[in-house]
Amino acid sequence: MNKLLSALILCTACFSTEIYSQVDSTMVADSMPAMDPIRADRPDQTESSFLVPKGYFQVEMGFSITDTDPGFIYAYPAGLWKYGLTDNFELRLITNYITIQKEPNPDVSGFLPLAAGFKARLSEQKGILPKMSFIGHLRLPGVVSEEFETTYLAPDLRLAFDHIVSDVFSVGYNVGLVWDGEDPEPFVIYTLTTGLAISKRLGLFAEVYGATPQRSSEDLELYADAGLTYLIGNNFLLDVSASQGITDNAPLRYVSAGFSYRFKL
Numbered sequence: 001m002n003k004l005l006s007a008l009i010l011c012t013a014c015f016s017t018e019i020y021s022q023v024d025s026t027m028v029a030d031s032m033p034a035m036d037p038i039r040a041d042r043p044d045q046t047e048s049s050f051l052v053p054k055g056y057f058q059v060e061m062g063f064s065i066t067d068t069d070p071g072f073i074y075a076y077p078a079g080l081w082k083y084g085l086t087d088n089f090e091l092r093l094i095t096n097y098i099t100i101q102k103e104p105n106p107d108v109s110g111f112l113p114l115a116a117g118f119k120a121r122l123s124e125q126k127g128i129l130p131k132m133s134f135i136g137h138l139r140l141p142g143v144v145s146e147e148f149e150t151t152y153l154a155p156d157l158r159l160a161f162d163h164i165v166s167d168v169f170s171v172g173y174n175v176g177l178v179w180d181g182e183d184p185e186p187f188v189i190y191t192l193t194t195g196l197a198i199s200k201r202l203g204l205f206a207e208v209y210g211a212t213p214q215r216s217s218e219d220l221e222l223y224a225d226a227g228l229t230y231l232i233g234n235n236f237l238l239d240v241s242a243s244q245g246i247t248d249n250a251p252l253r254y255v256s257a258g259f260s261y262r263f264k265l
Contacts, residue, residue, distance in 0.1 A: 037234050040260035041080055043227055043241040045209040046172045046193040049133035049160040051119055052084035057265050062239075062258030069251060071101040077258070083265070088121040094137060110145025113154065113181060130161040139181060150181025158189060168197040178211060187211040190220075203229040205241075210250065222247045227256075235262040 039050045042060050052058045060080040066073040079095040094115040100108045117137030125131040139154035158176025165171060172193050177186040193207035210221040227241025237260045244253045 035234070037231055038237050038260060038262045040229075040237050040239070041082070042078075042258055042260065043229075043239045043256050044191075044193050044205055044207045044225055045223075046174050046191040046207060047119075047133075047135050047158060047160040048172060049121070049131045049162045051088070051090040051121055051133070052082045052262065054084045054087050055264055056084045056262055058082045058084075058260065058262040060258065060260040062256050064254050064256035066252055066254040071103060073101070074099045075256075082119075090119040092117045092119060092135075092137065108147050110147045112144065112148050113139040113141065113150055114143040115139045115154075115156065117156070119160075125162065125164060130163050132162075133160045134158075135160055135176075141181065152179070152181050152184070154179045154181035155186075170195045177214070183213075185214050188214055201231045203231070205229075208246075210247075219247060219249060221245075221250045223250050223252070236260070 035053055038058070039048055040058070040060050041048055042062050058081075060082070061077040062075065062079075063077050064075045066075070075096060075098045077097065079093075081093040081095070083091045085091055094117075096112040098109065098112060102108060115137040117135065119133050119135045122132045122134055123129070135156075135158050137156040139150065139156070141150050141152065141154075144150070156176070156178045158174050158178075161173050163171045172191075172195070174189065174191040176189050178189050179186050189209070189211045191207065191209035193205055193209075196204045198204055204226070206224070206226040208222060208224050210223055212218070212220050222245075223243055224246050225241055225243035227239060229237055229239045231237055238257075239259070240255075240257045242253075242255045245251055
């Protein structure tokens with residue numbers, strides 16, 4: 001169970017998308033100041049460097065089925081809750097309720113460890129230099145269902161980079177360290193994603209990502225995923241995606257669907 005829990009924490013630590021759909025300012029309600037369309041931290045594994053605007057709350061929900069061969073894991077939902085405290089600082093909370101199918105044994109259901117954190121803007125894009133933010137989360141033992149309790153505090157620390165190449169194409173990537181709450185040695189995480197705005201509403205992304213123990217001598221674990229987003233208005237985004245392991249040591253695969261919604265408090 002501990003090994004499976006570690007894999008789940010690494011694969012579901014955060015979800016983000018680097019798709020930049022453009023929208024006319026006439027789509028913005030009269031009572032709301034014009035701003036960029038919503039950028040959601042789902043459904044891929046590369047965290048965005050963009051923050052929720054100051055004074056806005058954003059909720060992002062995802063539902064997924066992960067094939068672990070021989071069982072399935074159902075997430076319903078994985079939630080990311082964000083609030084723009086200032087122009088350069090965002091508060092974050094991650095919740096994830098899952099069911100693990102353990103045939104012929106009974107299924108196991110409950111919340112994974114709760115993760116609280118923040119995102120801080122470090123720099124804006126300047127020429128070839130990327131936009132950059134620092135993201136930190138801490139998963140807390142005790143704030144979790146008993147079946148998924150961990151022994152130690154589990155930090156998740158990463159740098160998020162973004163390059164907007166054109167009005168329709170962008171590149172994002174992350175590097176960081178994640179602890180699973182059972183092993184004092186962290187996992188090194190690495191991600192690379194590309195986003196394409198097919199139209200003002202429809203976006204496409206493709207990504208490779210993985211995580212490996214800091215001192216591992218084995219080959220790097222590598223997954224690939226891809227998906228679509230559809231923008232409804234300025235503050236509501238739908239998404240679908242799927243992931244598949246592409247190395248022998250990357251056994252998990254999943255399908256996911258979700259939504260993101262932003263509003264002013």
